[in-house]
Amino acid sequence: MSRKIYITLTGTKYYYGAEFLEPGTCIRLFKEPDNEYDKEAIRAELPGLGKIGYVANSAHTVIGESMSAGRMYDRIGRKAEARVEVITPRGVICRVRKKWVKK
Numbered sequence: 575m576s577r578k579i580y581i582t583l584t585g586t587k588y589y590y591g592a593e594f595l596e597p598g599t600c601i602r603l604f605k606e607p608d609n610e611y612d613k614e615a616i617r618a619e620l621p622g623l624g625k626i627g628y629v630a631n632s633a634h635t636v637i638g639e640s641m642s643a644g645r646m647y648d649r650i651g652r653k654a655e656a657r658v659e660v661i662t663p664r665g666v667i668c669r670v671r672k673k674w675v676k677k
Contacts, residue, residue: 578669579641579646579649579669579670579675580638580639580640580641580659580667580668580669580670581603581616581629581630581640581641581643581646581656581667581668581670582629582630582635582636582637582638582640582664582665582666582667582668583601583618583626583627583628583629583630583658583665583666583667583668584627584628584629584630584635584665584666585627585628586626586627586665586666588627589625589626589627590623590626592627592661592666595626595658595661595666596658596661597657597658597659597660597661598657598658599620599657599658600621600655600656600657601618601619601620601626601655601656601657601658601668602618602619602620602621602653602654602655603616603617603618603619603629603650603653603654603655603656603670603674604616604617604619604652604653605617605647605650605652605653612628612631612643614631614643614644614647615628615629615631615643616628616629616631616643616646616647616650618656618668627666628643629642629643629646630642630643630665631643631644635664635665637662637664637665637667638667640667646670648676649675649676650670650674650675650676651674651676653674654670654671654674654675655670655671655674656668656669656670656671657669657671
């Protein structure tokens with residue numbers, strides 16, 4: 575049985591905020607290798623809205639046992655999907671859907 579993989583969605587305040595997100599909301603994740611600030615950046619998008627944030631990639635932004643973008647980067651292909659689990663003041667915890675994780 576494989577372990578569930580959680581990520582922290584961060585930076586939402588720079589886009590649309592997180593107030594509209596609800597548990598169960600499906601988000602899409604896209605690797606962004608040309609990102610000038612982080613070569614392991616993973617962008618989070620909401621269909622119909624576009625970019626809503628990024629997968630956290632530092633000890634200061636990752637919440638609890640969530641995986642950082644750096645740890646997640648090689649475990650997914652070019653894209654993946656996740657579902658919102660919990661919204662906190664520090665970030666949004668999402669569970670990566672198993673079908674998008676490499677074995």
